[in-house]
Amino acid sequence: MLRARRFDAAVMKVPFSPPDIRQEDIDAVVDVLRSGWITTGPVSRQFEAALAAYMGVHQAVTVNSCTAALELALRALGVGPGDEVIVPAYTYTASAAVVEHVGAQVVLVDTAPGEYRPDIPTILAAVTERTKAVIVVDIAGVPFPADDLRTALEGSRPAGRLGVLDRMERPAVIVDGAHSLGATRKGMRAGQLGDFTAFSFHAVKNLTTGEGGALCWRPDLEIDDDVATRLVRRLSLHGQTKDALAKTQAGQWEYDIIERGYKSNMPDILAALGLSQLGRYDEMLATRRGLIAGYADGLAGLATVLPHAGTEFLSSAHLAMVDLGALAPHRQQIINHMAEAGISTNVHYKPLPLLTAYRSNFDIVDFPNAHAQYLAELTLPLHTLLTDESLEYVIASFREAVERAA
Ligand SMILES: Cc1ncc(COP(=O)(O)O)c(C=O)c1O
Incomplete structure (x- = not known):
């Protein structure tokens, strides 16, 4: 099993989605x-x-x-x-x-x-x-x-x-x-x-x-x-x-x-x-799709990576959204652990009824499925500057965070 400590956490920094400007x-x-x-x-x-x-x-x-x-x-x-x-x-x-x-x-x-x-x-x-x-x-x-x-x-x-x-x-x-x-x-x-x-x-x-x-x-x-x-x-x-x-x-x-x-x-x-x-967008898409496949393999058995391909569709692989399932109550611990390892994560999205500007018109109890999805969601870094080594590091750090949380 990969361990985050195999990597030098002092020098590893994995931003969430920096621009790829050539x-x-x-x-x-x-x-x-x-x-x-x-x-x-x-x-x-x-x-x-x-x-x-x-x-x-x-x-x-x-x-x-x-x-x-x-x-x-x-x-x-x-x-x-x-x-x-x-x-x-x-x-x-x-x-x-x-x-x-x-x-x-x-x-x-x-x-x-x-x-x-x-x-x-x-x-x-x-x-x-x-x-x-x-x-x-x-x-x-x-x-x-x-x-x-x-x-x-x-x-x-x-x-x-x-x-x-x-x-x-x-x-x-x-x-x-x-x-x-x-x-x-x-x-x-x-x-x-x-x-x-x-x-x-x-x-x-x-x-x-x-x-x-x-x-x-x-x-x-x-x-x-x-x-x-x-x-x-x-x-x-x-x-x-x-x-x-x-x-x-x-x-x-x-x-x-x-x-x-x-x-x-x-x-x-x-x-x-x-x-x-x-001009190079198809090449960028191929890289992103490869990274998503890497996450799906690396996290198999731990959490569910949103599928980006099916019989009828192929996504643009924009976000690596992960459903934490039973690990949902530990989401913030996992985010904190990964942040300490220099890895930026995100959550997509807080459903609109949970936001101040929408709360006076909508009540989250009327949107139970959206609420449950949100509580278990974690988005991992995904961009065309992400190296294979960084991807392995993110996966190892996630595994370590889960072991600590369990
Ligand atoms: C789902 C969705 N819709 C719309 C927008 C708005 O895009 P823009 O910032 O280009 O207006 C965003 C931006 O993050 C988004 O994620």
Whole structure:
């Protein structure tokens, strides 16, 4: 059996998820800095085209966060006061807060027993005629069966029309794909499964622009791609009819403001970093998938590592989520032991009803499955700079922590 003391704990440090920035990324950013154009412009457009090609969709619009992308999807759908949006209780606040940002009501649903996501019957039971959209989350990079959810929602006709999807006869399915760039299900890449999908390029995500995000829609959606692209871009830029690059062309100063919008566009400096990382993204995914397999082998018999592959799906291996099972009461001891060994761990997620901002509207007793999942969850470090030696060290430290706790 591996022992943590085989390693020199004084020198081992295992961060949770540092960015993997290479010289080619730095060069790409420096090129933009030297180019004379640093905000949204040609490189953002290139990044959008490369993302769309990668995901197999017609269009991606880059913005400054996944949160902004989720909110833009709701705004494009015309979701607002009087509407309801169903959101899982087991997620990060961004998935739900955007619903309130547009003035609609959040309807939280519990997870399925033993899972980090709700099942489709539970979502259907929460649908009312005021339900305009369902937001589902690809937790850890495992794609939610959003295609099945779309089918199951057929027949649940919302009162009123759905903005840019004005012919749609069911609530829209928006995927919070913050974790799932590159995941696949039934041969479809993340981005093709929900009606809309929002991705995150935050500093700890698989592909990073420091902060950033993108919104896309499935290729077979009945939507005019140009109209939708113009709308989402405009909504991400104050409701302004021209972006900064178009406005600075000689004689082209004039613009209009069509709605009093927010501002969430992605500058070319960040897009350059994203575009550079996307060039080697498949290699990064392969590394992450190998590390997850290493954890699953190393922890077999001790705790359950969330499966990242199945007959119908392959995840983007974003988070190494571990279900501690009977060891759940010792979670903090395990975290402390590993922290002393220089290993950063995390917990994903504290269900929303446990958080101060949500407590006045929701009671955790109504979400027993999410609560139980949370109490037993521990996330181990996972990133493309993690060496085989570090992986062994994390596993050995975890084993040692468990032996001490027992
Ligand atoms: C599930 C989930 N959704 C949304 C977000 C928000 O992403 P961003 O920081 O890009 O807005 C995060 C960020 O961690 C997340 O984990």
